[in-house]
Amino acid sequence: xxxxxKPLHSVxxxxxxxxxxxxxxxxxxYVDDLSFPGMLYLSLVRSTYPHAEIKNIDISEAMKxxxxxxxxxxxxxxxxxxxxxxxxxxxxxxxxxxxxxVLFQYQEVAAVFAETRAAAIDGAEAVQVDYAPLPVVADPxxxxxxxxxxxxxxxxxxxxxFHWEVGDKEGTARAMASSPKRIKxxxxxxxxxxxxxxxxxxxxxxxxxxxxxxxxxxxxPHVYRTALSLVTGIPEDKIHVxxxxxxxxxxxxxPVYPGYVCAIVGALKIGRPxxxxxxxxxxxxxxxxxxxxxxxxxxxxxxxxxxxxxHVATTADHGAFDAAADPSKYPAGIFGIVTxxxxxxxxxxxxxxxxxxKAPGGIAYxxxxxxxxxxxxxxxxxxxxxxxxxxDAVELRKKNFIRKDQFPYPSALGFTYDSGDYHKTLDVAxxxxxxxxxxxxxxxxxxxxxxxxxxxxxxxxVVGAGPSKHFDILGIKMFDSAEIRIHPTGSGIVRAGTKxxxxxxxxxxxxxxxxELGLDPQNIMVEEGDTDTAPYGLGTYASRSxxxxxxxxxxxxxxxxxKARKIAAHLLEVGEGDVEWTDYKFQxxxxxxxxxxxxxxxxxxxxxxxxxxxxLEATYYYDPPNMTYPNGAYVAVVDVDRDTGETKVRRFxxxxxxxxxxxxxxxxxxxxxxxxxxxxxxxxxEIQYDAEGxxxxxxxxxxxxxxTLETPHWETANTVTASPHHPMGAKGVGESPxxxxxxxxxxxxIDALSPLGVRHIDMPLTRDxxxxxxxxxxxxxx
Amino acid sequence: MNLQNSGEEKIPVGPDTVWxxxxxxxxxxxxxxEVVDVTVQDATHFEAVVKVGVxxxxxxxxxxxxxxxxxxxxxxxxxxxxxxxxxxxDLTAGADLVDAGDGTTLLKWSGQxxxxxxxxxxxxxxxxxxxxxLIGQAFGNVRQQLTx
Numbered sequence: 001x002x003x004x005x006k007p008l009h010s011v012x013x014x015x016x017x018x019x020x021x022x023x024x025x026x027x028x029x030y031v032d033d034l035s036f037p038g039m040l041y042l043s044l045v046r047s048t049y050p051h052a053e054i055k056n057i058d059i060s061e062a063m064k065x066x067x068x069x070x071x072x073x074x075x076x077x078x079x080x081x082x083x084x085x086x087x088x089x090x091x092x093x094x095x096x097x098x099x100x101x102v103l104f105q106y107q108e109v110a111a112v113f114a115e116t117r118a119a120a121i122d123g124a125e126a127v128q129v130d131y132a133p134l135p136v137v138a139d140p141x142x143x144x145x146x147x148x149x150x151x152x153x154x155x156x157x158x159x160x161x162f163h164w165e166v167g168d169k170e171g172t173a174r175a176m177a178s179s180p181k182r183i184k185x186x187x188x189x190x191x192x193x194x195x196x197x198x199x200x201x202x203x204x205x206x207x208x209x210x211x212x213x214x215x216x217x218x219x220x221p222h223v224y225r226t227a228l229s230l231v232t233g234i235p236e237d238k239i240h241v242x243x244x245x246x247x248x249x250x251x252x253x254x255p256v257y258p259g260y261v262c263a264i265v266g267a268l269k270i271g272r273p274x275x276x277x278x279x280x281x282x283x284x285x286x287x288x289x290x291x292x293x294x295x296x297x298x299x300x301x302x303x304x305x306x307x308x309x310x311h312v313a314t315t316a317d318h319g320a321f322d323a324a325a326d327p328s329k330y331p332a333g334i335f336g337i338v339t340x341x342x343x344x345x346x347x348x349x350x351x352x353x354x355x356x357x358k359a360p361g362g363i364a365y366x367x368x369x370x371x372x373x374x375x376x377x378x379x380x381x382x383x384x385x386x387x388x389x390x391x392d393a394v395e396l397r398k399k400n401f402i403r404k405d406q407f408p409y410p411s412a413l414g415f416t417y418d419s420g421d422y423h424k425t426l427d428v429a430x431x432x433x434x435x436x437x438x439x440x441x442x443x444x445x446x447x448x449x450x451x452x453x454x455x456x457x458x459x460x461x462v463v464g465a466g467p468s469k470h471f472d473i474l475g476i477k478m479f480d481s482a483e484i485r486i487h488p489t490g491s492g493i494v495r496a497g498t499k500x501x502x503x504x505x506x507x508x509x510x511x512x513x514x515x516e517l518g519l520d521p522q523n524i525m526v527e528e529g530d531t532d533t534a535p536y537g538l539g540t541y542a543s544r545s546x547x548x549x550x551x552x553x554x555x556x557x558x559x560x561x562x563k564a565r566k567i568a569a570h571l572l573e574v575g576e577g578d579v580e581w582t583d584y585k586f587q588x589x590x591x592x593x594x595x596x597x598x599x600x601x602x603x604x605x606x607x608x609x610x611x612x613x614x615x616l617e618a619t620y621y622y623d624p625p626n627m628t629y630p631n632g633a634y635v636a637v638v639d640v641d642r643d644t645g646e647t648k649v650r651r652f653x654x655x656x657x658x659x660x661x662x663x664x665x666x667x668x669x670x671x672x673x674x675x676x677x678x679x680x681x682x683x684x685x686e687i688q689y690d691a692e693g694x695x696x697x698x699x700x701x702x703x704x705x706x707x708t709l710e711t712p713h714w715e716t717a718n719t720v721t722a723s724p725h726h727p728m729g730a731k732g733v734g735e736s737p738x739x740x741x742x743x744x745x746x747x748x749x750i751d752a753l754s755p756l757g758v759r760h761i762d763m764p765l766t767r768d769x770x771x772x773x774x775x776x777x778x779x780x781x782x
Numbered sequence: 783m784n785l786q787n788s789g790e791e792k793i794p795v796g797p798d799t800v801w802x803x804x805x806x807x808x809x810x811x812x813x814x815x816e817v818v819d820v821t822v823q824d825a826t827h828f829e830a831v832v833k834v835g836v837x838x839x840x841x842x843x844x845x846x847x848x849x850x851x852x853x854x855x856x857x858x859x860x861x862x863x864x865x866x867x868x869x870x871x872d873l874t875a876g877a878d879l880v881d882a883g884d885g886t887t888l889l890k891w892s893g894q895x896x897x898x899x900x901x902x903x904x905x906x907x908x909x910x911x912x913x914x915x916l917i918g919q920a921f922g923n924v925r926q927q928l929t930x
Contacts, residue, residue, distance in 0.1 A: 048865060048869060049870070690902075692898075694903060696902070699904065
């Protein structure tokens with residue numbers, strides 16, 4: 001046997017991504033790369049009005065445009081029973097094409113099918129829609145008054161969608177009232193948009209067997225298949241959903257959009273393939289946005305800084321339809337994580353959601369169901385409390401952290417935190433950033449009137465949805481799955497119910513299988529996104545892939561190992577009980593010289609299996625016993641120009657604890673990406689609507705994505721506390737940097753401005769906002 | 783986004799001449815800045831195709847226009863709505879014709895417009911100044927045609 005040059009272990013190795021050669025050569029395979037004979041193009045007519053009655057839709061001119069084959073409207077769909085689409089949250093529905101009225105600007109009004117993309121756009125332009133404008137409700141506080149009822153189609157004649165609450169209301173009020181120190185602050189996490197570089201799109205056609213072949217930008221292909229079957233009545237076996245390479249998702253590609261339904265209806269009606277690809281503007285103005293939470297945060301504490309109570313009351317803007325794709329039992333997602341990393345003895349959180357004349361959505365953007373909003377609320381709140389107490393923000397955090405000996409920790413709002421060592425993670429951050437020296441520098445600068453800030457965020461996330469007892473989407477429990485086949489020559493394929501959008505599953509999943517079976521990860525192929533071949537899974541979002549599907553893959557591999565053990569026993573000519581798996585091979589107990597490798601066993605499984613079942617494959621559906629709780633300590637150091645309001649992030653350090661790390665390079669890449677998005681939300685990104693309901697950020701000149709020029713240099717480090725219930729001890733990491741970083745940026749800027757008496761500025765902290773805050777504060781002082 | 787404007791223009795002809803002009807759909811239509819085509823429906827209705835360019839938003843707008851002359855022959859309102867490439871503009875304007883007594887007319891006008899879609903989003907920062915420019919051009923055209 002040749003000497004093994006490579007290390008046998010795969011987990012923890014910064015293996016280069018297997019998918020990257022095709023991506024960096026421009027050989028990725030995206031939906032828009034597909035072309036089929038006779039394929040038509042779909043373009044959608046969209047409303048220019050945020051709220052208006054539709055008097056008439058005249059398609060006659062559109063039908064005269066050369067190349068236009070058909071135009072369908074909401075009335076056509078309604079007649080076919082397809083006028084409305086259930087939202088993934090399950091308690092609302094949304095119009096596929098506007099019926100009777102439009103509820104937000106850029107809402108889908110008519111669908112035009114044509115021979116070319118240009119003809120479809122020309123046709124859409126020629127559709128004449130007569131609108132009678134209605135009063136516009138552009139914010140949830142106006143919506144609350146119910147002066148204008150936005151959704152008369154609903155049974156409840158109110159704009160109020162739901163009230164949700166968790167925790168001890170009376171107990172919290174009592175504890176708050178008797179707390180010597182209290183802070184209260186309204187924090188608005190602004191509406192933003194994940195803006196994946198590839199917008200949404202699909203190609204739909206019915207094949208010769210009458211089967212729907214549906215290629216689509218989906219983070220959750222199986223859920224799409226089930227949802228499409230439920231909506232259209234097409235039997236689920238007659239629907240084949242394929243999600244090819246995705247150019248980013250960030251939750252934007254979880255919901256089913258009207259364009260998809262129109263493409264399918266067009267393909268059925270005309271009998272030809274139909275392609276629909278969004279424009280950038282369509283993506284930014286009509287698909288799943290993020291946040292838009294107005295949070296009133298109240299914290300009680302003792303005079304020496306021991307937290308006593310937390311109350312958060314949120315007013316949420318859900319837009320025209322309740323399409324926030326939250327699990328059924330969690331209309332406000334997992335917002336209950338708002339107690340963060342701290343030992344609040346009692347807490348109460350409530351959310352009231354309202355309809356407005358704005359695009360629907362709410363939970364996208366690299367966020368595990370409202371965890372980003374919750375983390376921002378508590379991490380800003382703790383800084384405001386520190387300011388009120390005149391206490392160092394680090395000292396306050398350390399005083400209130402859940403200690404490592406308190407895990408598993410039952411939080412006041414009902415979660416059982418699995419593991420963590422918050423003090424250690426923060427200490428690593430303080431050491432690496434050189435906190436003592438920074439404080440000295442800051443004191444010197446303040447004496448000179450210069451504005452320098454140091455901001456912390458010591459967040460705890462909750463990811464890996466989720467245990468079937470609590471979590472489902474449209475009734476489907478949020479398990480995930482894996483199927484592994486090992487070929488005779490010791491290579492193999494793993495299929496999972498997840499769908500990578502850039503996370504690197506082709507590498508990470510191969511590393512898990514390789515680690516568990518002692519095989520070469522280069523020869524483990526990973527396939528996802530095809531509902532005909534992949535086992536049923538709920539998809540990739542909310543940092544759930546490694547916590548749920550990663551666990552399923554581990555367990556499936558272990559099933560293979562148990563099967564292989566029987567064959568190994570036969571090869572080693574001993575009883576099964578005498579075989580042990582050690583150092584990535586099977587060995588006769590106590591006889592290190594008598595071994596067989598998995599590669600040898602794999603060959604035997606097809607050639608010399610004796611009385612054992614031939615072949616070597618296994619499937620596992622994993623229902624997680626608990627969520628996982630990644631956490632981190634982030635530090636931002638900023639300088640603010642007193643005259644211009646210009647903010648410079650001089651340093652940013654992220655120390656993450658995401659449990660056992662499978663591929664450190666991929667994890668670091670995820671953290672870089674998430675920090676860049678967190679930076680964008682903190683400083684530049686907002687989907688703004690004016691009072692008349694106009695969306696003011698409809699493209700990349702008005703909605704900015706940071707380039708390498710603006711993006712700070714990221715410093716990273718990590719600590720490891722394994723998840724006690726995940727079979728590999730992993731926790732998930734994709735969203736941590738996006739969840740944790742916004743508060744660190746804002747805390748740093750506010751810390752810089754605190755000598756002027758500035759206590760809070762809502763994101764994004766643009767130059768003009770910061771400049772105005774400085775100017776107002778100086779005017780107040782003078 | 784909402785735009786509001788008002789002003790006064792001195793027209794070097796008498797109010798009766800101005801009245802005949804502003805109640806003629808063809809003539810009014812031809813005064814629109816960057817007008818490409820005018821189709822008259824009847825005495826008070828016409829359609830105009832105009833070229834629009836605000837920042838990166840460029841294309842043609844199809845506008846439907848209704849003239850609402852008052853019986854006094856000294857006041858006229860105009861309603862205009864339309865758009866193109868996913869944008870719309872709704873505009874209402876009114877003008878009083880005041881006899882200056884010296885053979886000229888003082889046109890006292892006011893208008894408000896609601897712009898929606900990309901033109902409001904992209905053009906938001908420059909739309910106000912752009913509107914001023916277009917109004918100036920329109921009245922320039924009126925003066926030019928009346929004195930030609």
